[in-house]
Amino acid sequence: MTDATTPAVLDTVANAAATPERQQPYAALGLKPDEYERIKEILGRRPTSGELAMYSVMWSEHCSYKSSKPYLRQFGQKVTPAMKKNLMVGMGENAGVTDIGDGWAVTFKIESHNHPSYIEPFQGAATGVGGIVRDIISMGARPVAVMDALRFGRIDDPDTARVVHGVVAGISFYSNCLGLPNIGGETYFDSVYQANPLVNALAVGVLRHEDLHLANARGVGNRVVLFGARTGGDGIGGASILASDTFAEGGPTKRPAVQVGDPFAEKVLIECCLELFRLGLVEGIQDLGAAGISCATSELASNGDGGMFIELDSVLLRDPTLTAEEILMSESQERMMAVVEPAKLDAFLEVVAKWDVETSVLGEVTDTGRLVIQWHGEEIVNVDPRTVAVDGPVYDRPVAYPAWLDAVQADTASVLERPAGGEQLKLQVLRLLGSANLADKRWVTNQYDSYVLGNTALTFPDDGGMVRVDEETGLGFAVATDANGRWCYLDPYQGARLALAEAYRNVAVTGATPVAVSDCLNFGSPENPEVMWQFSRAVAGLSDACLDLEIPVTGGNVSFYNQTGDVPIHPTPVVAVLGTIADVAERIPSGWQDEGQNIYLLGETRLELDGSAWAGVVHQHLGGLPPAVNLDRERALADLIAAGNAQNLISAAHDLSDGGLIQALAESVLRFGIGARVFLGEVLERDGVDIATALFSESTGRVIVSVPREDDVRFRGLCEGRGFPVVRIGVTDAGSALEIQDQFTLSAAELVDAHRATLPERFGAVVGA
């Protein structure tokens, strides 16, 4: 923290007041000149080097949400009483908590770990899992499942293999060691993510209502305790430097600062925390993530009685040479901070000792309204914690409509040449089936343990993952993530609505009822007015859509500065939807399991090829407007599936999304090897589309379901009674082939070869295949 011109003396509060002229390296720490001036104004003097360290990390984009805050308010404003009904904890805490009945609650959150995962893919992705799991623990919940939404560069770029291997191995290493099932997620490849992959980690936890814990420091005299791993020099400045600026500006002070995780230490920490909760030994708790002790102390104090006194010398160190500033900024993994009543401290220490977790009492809660930190007996920090954690700078960044967008939107895919004959269709179908984004992803998912803990009811390649919560009643939850960056590029408002619509539909087709949303908003630089426009539109779209579907956003995160050079990524608002199901035994599988059943297409098909997988793969085209989205229709569809499932009329259901109808049909065949004969004459006639459009269009609000013959009349009656468009498009078949009548037939071997070869060709053999 000291530079060559300043002698390395301890920069105390008194010293700071006495030496106002001292030059400080605020710019190297990522602070802008006006932000530095503001800190001086708040303190009435220059900050000490320790205070500067704290402000710099806490006022970074990653921690302060300074560019996104004005927009994120919409998620809190656009709510109805119905949306709040099941919400126990909303946005602003470590993770939102939703009541799922019978005294159970579920907490879930998705968070980005993009930048570290490019620099050091294995550890970056691994610690991403560790971080989100600690958010779940700090709510008082037991983590029960994880999921990852991944975006990489072009599959044929040599650097992509490096990132893919590292990220997937890192995720599987950390979550497999923790013993948490990985129950789904997404993997996409696109050149826009070449030097900036997206690694969005999601975790779900389960708790009884009475176990809920919050991050606040109340009760004057209560002890502040740091426990878990020791503090080392890893990830120093990770928050301010890695997540809040572009890589291109790398100077000597911006050297990559990554962390190494230890999943076994985290596993012990989980069990230790759960025992502490059970025995009622903690008043407040907070995990240490980005910005480490700076964040935990200032946030706990801000949310509680407003004051805290900390003796920094008490922090257990892995490296005794660390300076006070480094200790404040360190992002060492697997650490937690708790607020403990003095009378319970001995019991607390006994529990952590039992779990062999190292602990030190750092200080206590005060009512002074000041966060005071001492080092070697001298005061090095004396700030109002709210100025650090809550009242950081807020920017109303310039917003500009992208000049290029009109031309892109006018360039529709509807005019591209569509295949006519069966032969040509078949060739294109096989190309799509084997294209990077539609190909089988078991190269990735086979590296994860999906069934550990024994409660997984659905997992990849089903539309959503499903986990049983209560072994007596079968009560469970389902979760799915989605975002189509191509659509968001064409229209970020519609793209965000479409992301929610698809995640919602994915949860609905499993038989669960969608109840809550978490989002991870990945965008380019907020200093680019066009990116800010994309961001503002996406947030408006997502919040409007949540209001329309009446499900609340319970938390999430924003990741800016995702770009390569000056080129931002496609806006990628990853939306995770959580649903509940009364009994996981009533789940709906995504693939066909019996022959001789009728296949129905629910919903209508329009000429909507703009931004589709077909346009991208066959014509390398991205232009036009994304498909229309009708959220009332999505709700009606979800209700229809729920009603059909309640009467046991539906034996399988699969959502139509990327790749359109043909992709959904192929996946339904490939799931369990039951084939189908499909006839589309009625769809072509009713919807007025050609065969290529029927197969490749990505119109929303569509699902294919299979219905046992004996339930046919009741199922049709159900759809007609609700006025929902439905057409019978085929029957399942004992062979494993997919026949599109009068057009072409894909044999079982053709389907498997096309779908499963792509990833192994690039990355090597599939584990366990």
Add this chain to the structure above:
Amino acid sequence: MPTIVVEVMPKAEILDPQGKAVLGALGRLGKTGYSGVRIGKRFELTVDGEVTDAVLAEVRELADDMLANTVIEDVVSIEVQP
């Protein structure tokens, strides 16, 4: 045939979970006189022919580019053994 030995250690500021586990095991065995363990890697590259300056230069490059993950590790020594 000559051998070039390359030693790689985790960077000082980076957590070494393996080393930590071994330190814990030492304590459980009653060997309390140790306050730290760090575990690195040793590579032995057997060279066809002589170790020329060009070969050494190549190994130095390889050590940084491939043998060590320099984001979290340092190459601490490169030695030639006859």
